[in-house]
Amino acid sequence: MAVIIGHEGLRRALRAIAAMDEPPHALLLAGPARTGRTLLALELASLLNCEAEPLEDRPCGDCRACRLIAERSHPDVLHLEPGDSFCRGGGGHQPHPDSRDIRICQVRGLIESVSRYPFEGRSRVILIEPADRMGIEAANTLLKTLEEPPPATVLVLISAAPEALLDTIRSRCRTLPVSLVPDATIAEGLREHGFDAEVAERAAGEARRRPAEALAFAGQPDLMDDRGRLLARCAEVASSRAAERMTYAGDLAERWRRDRELVLTELDVWETFWEGRLRESPGGENAARDALDALKAVAEARSDLEAQVVARMALELMLLRFPAGTLAAEGAPAPSRNENAP
Ligand SMILES: [Zn+2]
Numbered sequence: 351m352a353v354i355i356g357h358e359g360l361r362r363a364l365r366a367i368a369a370m371d372e373p374p375h376a377l378l379l380a381g382p383a384r385t386g387r388t389l390l391a392l393e394l395a396s397l398l399n400c401e402a403e404p405l406e407d408r409p410c411g412d413c414r415a416c417r418l419i420a421e422r423s424h425p426d427v428l429h430l431e432p433g434d435s436f437c438r439g440g441g442g443h444q445p446h447p448d449s450r451d452i453r454i455c456q457v458r459g460l461i462e463s464v465s466r467y468p469f470e471g472r473s474r475v476i477l478i479e480p481a482d483r484m485g486i487e488a489a490n491t492l493l494k495t496l497e498e499p500p501p502a503t504v505l506v507l508i509s510a511a512p513e514a515l516l517d518t519i520r521s522r523c524r525t526l527p528v529s530l531v532p533d534a535t536i537a538e539g540l541r542e543h544g545f546d547a548e549v550a551e552r553a554a555g556e557a558r559r560r561p562a563e564a565l566a567f568a569g570q571p572d573l574m575d576d577r578g579r580l581l582a583r584c585a586e587v588a589s590s591r592a593a594e595r596m597t598y599a600g601d602l603a604e605r606w607r608r609d610r611e612l613v614l615t616e617l618d619v620w621e622t623f624w625e626g627r628l629r630e631s632p633g634g635e636n637a638a639r640d641a642l643d644a645l646k647a648v649a650e651a652r653s654d655l656e657a658q659v660v661a662r663m664a665l666e667l668m669l670l671r672f673p674a675g676t677l678a679a680e681g682a683p684a685p686s687r688n689e690n691a692p
């Protein structure tokens with residue numbers, strides 16, 4: 351199900367932008383994944399192209415433009431993402447459907463399509479997601495487009511790491527922060543979309559304030575059970591000794607070779623685990639600081655893995671940086687600090 355939950359202020363801002371005589375040429379939706387960023391960008395596309403009258407009825411969700419946009423098949427709404435979208439290939443160019451970056455050939459392909467094909471609606475909207483996956487060459491090529499923007503075109507850059515974008519690109523975008531959504535708002539949104547109260551409550555509680563995650567959980571509650579099991583495993587590993595942690599890191603690295611998504615999901619679960627610790631902070635300030643360090647370690651492991659650092663190293667380092675004996679207060683054996691020091 352594709353629905354936006356939360357983000358009221360941001361949606362008002364998008365509405366105001368769509369009503370401008372000359373909307374900005376480039377927006378940057380900056381905020382964490384799974385919060386509804388893509389849907390917000392598509393809502394802007396609908397606002398700009400909806401055929402309903404009067405203006406207040408837009409987006410109607412029902413006209414041809416709105417329907418095509420929702421189906422992601424509107425010819426004026428283009429989505430540039432990692433892989434090979436817009437890559438023209440040819441001339442000895444190796445195909446790269448599994449690439450994790452947005453490459454210069456794709457940016458060139460996009461610019462070519464934009465200049466070659468006239469658009470049929472009122473506005474063209476180009477989503478670039480995640481914008482921080484553009485390399486320097488791709489980014490510089492895009493920058494030329496930003497310097498001489500095509501008419502009636504809005505570029506929407508989406509990124510959880512806006513600081514990783516070139517300053518020259520960021521400065522040409524109007525930045526709209528996308529925030530996490532409070533649990534209560536998510537639960538209410540889920541109920542409004544027909545989920546029963548208990549499932550809505552539970553999914554909202556597990557979703558780390560990310561509506562897309564909550565929708566996935568509510569639609570498939572089994573996922574929450576799996577996550578519950580993984581969380582229990584995290585608690586076990588966090589309270590174990592260095593040798594056991596290294597065994598776990600090794601297992602995870604082994605799995606990385608076969609199923610990257612699975613490992614990235616497990617890192618999400620680690621994040622949930624440490625965010626929980628941070629909220630509860632049973633040991634007061636020190637425990638909160640430990641949890642924050644652990645969260646940083648998870649984030650770094652994720653970007654190391656994405657940057658193709660040797661998986662075993664990245665994961666061992668993460669486990670080594672986790673605080674020692676997290677569960678000591680709950681009666682699990684606590685290893686000494688020295689034992690776990692890197
Ligand atoms: Zn419409």
Ligand SMILES: [Zn+2]
Nearest residue numbers: 437439455456
């Ligand atoms: Zn290519």
